[in-house]
Amino acid sequence: MWAQNILNGLTSGWLYILVAMGLTLVLSIVGIVQLAHGEVYMVGAYVVYFFCVVAGLNFFPALLISIVSVALLGVLLERFFLRPFRRDMEGAIITTTALILILQTGIVAVAGPGYKDIPSAAEGVLIIFGARLSWERLLTIIVGVVLVIALLLFIGKTKVGQAMVAVSEDRDAAALVGINVNKVSSVAMFLGCGLAAAAGGLTGPIFNLTPYMGGFALMKGIEVIILGGLGSIPGAIIGGLILGLLDGLITPLASVQMANIIGLVVIVLILLLRPQGLMGHE
Amino acid sequence: MKKFLLTLAVGFPVFFLILAVGATQGSAADPKTLKIGVTAPLTGPSSTAGIPSVRITQLAAEWINAKGGVAIKGEKYKVELIVEDEKDTIDTAITAANKLVQLHKVNFMVGTISPPTAAAIASVTEPAHVVRSIWHGEGSPMEVNAKTPYTFRVPVVPRDFAPSLLNYQTKAYPNAKKVGILFIEGPATDFLLEKVKKAIEAAKLTVASADMYDVTTKDFYPVITKVLNSKPDALYCTALPHLMGGILKTARELGYTGPIFNLSPTSPGTVRGIAGKSNATDCILPAPDVDSAKMTPMIKDIRRMCIEKYKECNFDYLRQWDSFWWLIQAIEKAQSLDPTAVAKTWEKMDHFESSAGPGKMGGQQSYGINHIGVLPFAVTRLNKGEMEHIGWFVPDIP
Numbered sequence: 001m002w003a004q005n006i007l008n009g010l011t012s013g014w015l016y017i018l019v020a021m022g023l024t025l026v027l028s029i030v031g032i033v034q035l036a037h038g039e040v041y042m043v044g045a046y047v048v049y050f051f052c053v054v055a056g057l058n059f060f061p062a063l064l065i066s067i068v069s070v071a072l073l074g075v076l077l078e079r080f081f082l083r084p085f086r087r088d089m090e091g092a093i094i095t096t097t098a099l100i101l102i103l104q105t106g107i108v109a110v111a112g113p114g115y116k117d118i119p120s121a122a123e124g125v126l127i128i129f130g131a132r133l134s135w136e137r138l139l140t141i142i143v144g145v146v147l148v149i150a151l152l153l154f155i156g157k158t159k160v161g162q163a164m165v166a167v168s169e170d171r172d173a174a175a176l177v178g179i180n181v182n183k184v185s186s187v188a189m190f191l192g193c194g195l196a197a198a199a200g201g202l203t204g205p206i207f208n209l210t211p212y213m214g215g216f217a218l219m220k221g222i223e224v225i226i227l228g229g230l231g232s233i234p235g236a237i238i239g240g241l242i243l244g245l246l247d248g249l250i251t252p253l254a255s256v257q258m259a260n261i262i263g264l265v266v267i268v269l270i271l272l273l274r275p276q277g278l279m280g281h282e
Numbered sequence: 283m284k285k286f287l288l289t290l291a292v293g294f295p296v297f298f299l300i301l302a303v304g305a306t307q308g309s310a311a312d313p314k315t316l317k318i319g320v321t322a323p324l325t326g327p328s329s330t331a332g333i334p335s336v337r338i339t340q341l342a343a344e345w346i347n348a349k350g351g352v353a354i355k356g357e358k359y360k361v362e363l364i365v366e367d368e369k370d371t372i373d374t375a376i377t378a379a380n381k382l383v384q385l386h387k388v389n390f391m392v393g394t395i396s397p398p399t400a401a402a403i404a405s406v407t408e409p410a411h412v413v414r415s416i417w418h419g420e421g422s423p424m425e426v427n428a429k430t431p432y433t434f435r436v437p438v439v440p441r442d443f444a445p446s447l448l449n450y451q452t453k454a455y456p457n458a459k460k461v462g463i464l465f466i467e468g469p470a471t472d473f474l475l476e477k478v479k480k481a482i483e484a485a486k487l488t489v490a491s492a493d494m495y496d497v498t499t500k501d502f503y504p505v506i507t508k509v510l511n512s513k514p515d516a517l518y519c520t521a522l523p524h525l526m527g528g529i530l531k532t533a534r535e536l537g538y539t540g541p542i543f544n545l546s547p548t549s550p551g552t553v554r555g556i557a558g559k560s561n562a563t564d565c566i567l568p569a570p571d572v573d574s575a576k577m578t579p580m581i582k583d584i585r586r587m588c589i590e591k592y593k594e595c596n597f598d599y600l601r602q603w604d605s606f607w608w609l610i611q612a613i614e615k616a617q618s619l620d621p622t623a624v625a626k627t628w629e630k631m632d633h634f635e636s637s638a639g640p641g642k643m644g645g646q647q648s649y650g651i652n653h654i655g656v657l658p659f660a661v662t663r664l665n666k667g668e669m670e671h672i673g674w675f676v677p678d679i680p
Contacts, residue, residue, distance in 0.1 A: 008503040117555040212327040251504035
């Protein structure tokens with residue numbers, strides 16, 4: 001029982017991490033709470049659906065197309081919807097809220113309001129120490145881990161990545177030393193939206209698709225990055241795993257409702273002790 | 283100038299004469315109109331159920347109009363639907379109902395998909411004496427009760443599916459004695475849980491566990507792990523189509539092999555699609571496979587019309603046809619557009635035509651008012667990835 005509960009928690013945690021990773025990247029570098037991040041995740045899942053189910057492509061090329069196309073969409077969103085409101089919080093809230101409606105309605109118009117499903121990319125179940133895990137969940141975790149490592153390497157080992165760190169710490173100082181803040185913001189949106197598309201595409205076969213699936217992703221993403229620390233990628237990983245493990249361990253002992261309540265209580269307690277979150281900066 | 287004035291002098295009267303004749307001819311040719319309000323979530327997450335429901339109601343209205351309209355005392359009335367988005371939220375539902383009642387002056391309404399919005403709209407329609415045929419529900423007093431003399435519910439709901447499905451379970455799965463319950467948490471859940479527990483006891487079965495989950499749940503691994511810890515032989519759920527797909531898929535991935543029943547009517551095709559064919563086995567749903575050759579001629583006709591108009595048809599579309607059609611049948615039976623007369627007639631009607639076969643009104647003993655539709659429902663079993671039509675069941679709603 002405990003092995004199953006822990007495994008459930010770890011898989012939930014990695015799903016949360018995937019969703020939160022792009023959100024924290026955009027927040028820290030573009031400087032805007034991208035309220036439509038959940039809808040970008042949703043669009044990513046629908047692009048996989050179109051290429052995989054409608055066009056008949058294999059899941060993996062469909063996922064790749066989704067990541068690249070939604071990442072490019074992110075660049076356009078940054079240029080035309082976010083950049084004009086970088087120093088205008090009210091404008092940013094209104095614009096990103098409008099984006100939620102535009103993307104939801106766009107998908108309803110194209111794909112209809114009903115549920116869609118993507119066939120499993122890896123059928124079957126793996127049994128580890130008596131605990132069961134579907135291969136598609138394991139695939140999601142593996143791809144998720146690879147993407148997170150790739151992101152950390154990109155940020156740590158490339159000039160653009162270092163520029164992103166500089167912009168996230170002090171945008172004006174970064175601009176003064178010659179970093180093109182607009183270009184870095186575009187790259188951040190490219191990566192953030194690509195990660196959201198990967199999360200949407202990978203979780204599409206596990207769950208299901210509706211034009212309104214983004215709400216869950218945004219809420220979980222916000223919980224994770226508040227817990228882990230705004231803008232911190234290691235924080236998003238730790239925050240996601242904590243929330244996932246709470247879901248996995250508390251639900252079987254008490255109830256779904258209690259797991260939700262305890263998850264939020266833990267966030268509040270950690271914020272009281274460390275207002276910047278577990279790994280956030282002062 | 284003189285020619286211009288002459289043209290004006292002759293032209294204007296002629297122009298108005300033509301207009302007047304045209305208008306007279308138009309009004310003589312136009313049939314009378316029967317306005318029916320529709321409240322449904324057209325935006326937001328519940329629109330996945332609301333949009334198909336509105337679409338099928340529009341199709342049913344077109345079908346009635348194509349047959350000449352609603353016949354009352356020798357006159358024909360064309361149905362005009364006035365649709366308002368209620369977003370499945372209480373405040374918007376009340377606003378939508380007020381708009382339909384006060385601005386559009388409707389005396390008849392169909393719609394709403396959840397008990398809270400049904401109750402909210404009743405606060406507007408009951409005092410205004412508007413006859414309303416609600417779409418969904420769980421069977422709680424929030425939807426229809428002795429104090430809602432103008433509210434009717436036609437579709438069969440989880441509370442009334444339970445005895446029939448338990449009866450089927452005892453025959454099809456005689457070794458399944460312990461039942462696990464997994465219901466969506468909601469304002470009517472405790473009431474439904476109590477009714478279902480009584481039905482389980484009446485079927486001489488025992489309750490292994492009773493758990494609730496949130497309607498926004500995506501990952502069912504934790505909650506299904508908890509349910510399976512009680513070692514149930516059969517599982518009873520309430521779930522929307524996508525949730526049922528998730529529950530079925532997760533339960534099978536976690537190694538559960540017993541039958542899984544959904545007390546909520548959900549499109550079998552949607553559930554199978556989400557669960558995956560390999561997981562879609564021994565799942566019993568109180569809903570028809572609309573593509574099955576065993577459907578009634580009426581359902582086949584509706585399916586054909588639905589596909590012609592909307593390019594798709596599943597149970598999410600089909601299920602609201604009868605809510606609208608029974609309202610029309612009650613109006614025609616009453617031979618009146620007076621809502622009080624229609625309500626009084628409707629509650630006494632012992633014969634209705636429905637897409638699934640003949641039905642009648644019931645519920646006096648169970649609900650305190652004879653405002654509940656008693657009509658056949660199809661049961662479909664997902665088995666080894668295929669859809670099997672088990673048969674037509676008629677609920678017992680005294």
